[in-house]
Amino acid sequence: MKKFRAFTATAALLCLTCLTVTTASADGEVNVYSYRETKLIQPLFDAFTRDTGIKVNVVSASSGLEQRMKAEGANSPADVLLTVDIGRIDEAVQAGVTQPVISEVLETIIPPQYRDPNGHWAGISMRARVIYASKERVKQDAITYEELADPKWKGKICIRSGQHIYNNALFAAYVAHHGEAVAEEWLKGLKANLAQKPSGGDRETARDVAAGKCDIGIGNTYYWALMNDKEADKKPWAEATKVILPTFEGGGTHVNLSGVLLAKHAPNKANGVKLINWLAGPTAQQMYADSNYEYPVRAGVAANPTIAGYGRLNADPMPIAKIAANRKAASTLVDKVGFDN
Numbered sequence: 001m002k003k004f005r006a007f008t009a010t011a012a013l014l015c016l017t018c019l020t021v022t023t024a025s026a027d028g029e030v031n032v033y034s035y036r037e038t039k040l041i042q043p044l045f046d047a048f049t050r051d052t053g054i055k056v057n058v059v060s061a062s063s064g065l066e067q068r069m070k071a072e073g074a075n076s077p078a079d080v081l082l083t084v085d086i087g088r089i090d091e092a093v094q095a096g097v098t099q100p101v102i103s104e105v106l107e108t109i110i111p112p113q114y115r116d117p118n119g120h121w122a123g124i125s126m127r128a129r130v131i132y133a134s135k136e137r138v139k140q141d142a143i144t145y146e147e148l149a150d151p152k153w154k155g156k157i158c159i160r161s162g163q164h165i166y167n168n169a170l171f172a173a174y175v176a177h178h179g180e181a182v183a184e185e186w187l188k189g190l191k192a193n194l195a196q197k198p199s200g201g202d203r204e205t206a207r208d209v210a211a212g213k214c215d216i217g218i219g220n221t222y223y224w225a226l227m228n229d230k231e232a233d234k235k236p237w238a239e240a241t242k243v244i245l246p247t248f249e250g251g252g253t254h255v256n257l258s259g260v261l262l263a264k265h266a267p268n269k270a271n272g273v274k275l276i277n278w279l280a281g282p283t284a285q286q287m288y289a290d291s292n293y294e295y296p297v298r299a300g301v302a303a304n305p306t307i308a309g310y311g312r313l314n315a316d317p318m319p320i321a322k323i324a325a326n327r328k329a330a331s332t333l334v335d336k337v338g339f340d341n
């Protein structure tokens, strides 16, 4: 029953925008299915239309877009799918609703570790999974992911669910670096250091550090910046914490992607590829940096000053495709060690 209700709610939400899309197949248009928040992404589409004259029709939803594309089959109006996190990117590819993008622009601009070797997805912006540390109680300014399992942090770490896609990717990166057996021991150590059962989101993790429930929390780079710059009610949580960019031993800071994919049956394929290339261009990349607090994937585009204030990002060179390949193993380990119990 619960499942059914969730499904109808999703279907209803999706259909709010059905009308606008079914009319969109003429030249000069591109249809985007998007998991990204409209307010973040609409300014980009407006700028694209100003630059190219191509109208952008958007269907936004928080879930179910791959299923919708699958159900629509060859009649799907979708040209481009926009999503965040390698977990969701990978799910779309696994669902079989995408096709490879052949684009010299992407190959030139986007570093190979942020692209699918088979061309089905490309990262367009990055976020790092970092430490929110208590300014008062944490003196050190550098940390490794490995160190999070050190007993010196016993009872001092807060984190959201180990099965959340953000942590799943971080743990999958750990597996990719060290192998499953070492990752399992690390997860046990990290679990033993938790101050409380994994809960909430990354903002709540900062809240709990600020409240003294834990000394360090794990969160994404943009949440801290949003709390600090844009969310007055949460600014105290940012003010009580400092961001430390952790690194893997012998590696760098774990980053995840927001990505673009070309729909398998894209009716406006040429415009879809144009949009994808445009999103990797200097205008869009600067917008991702300035208003979305994400790291641009394009070299030479400056990060937002708040994000730059964390220090120089030394992104882990591990290919994101290798992280995707270890997602399942990471999820199994989380269950095996009872991480969320």
Ligand code: FE
Binding pocket: 220
């Ligand atoms: Fe997020």
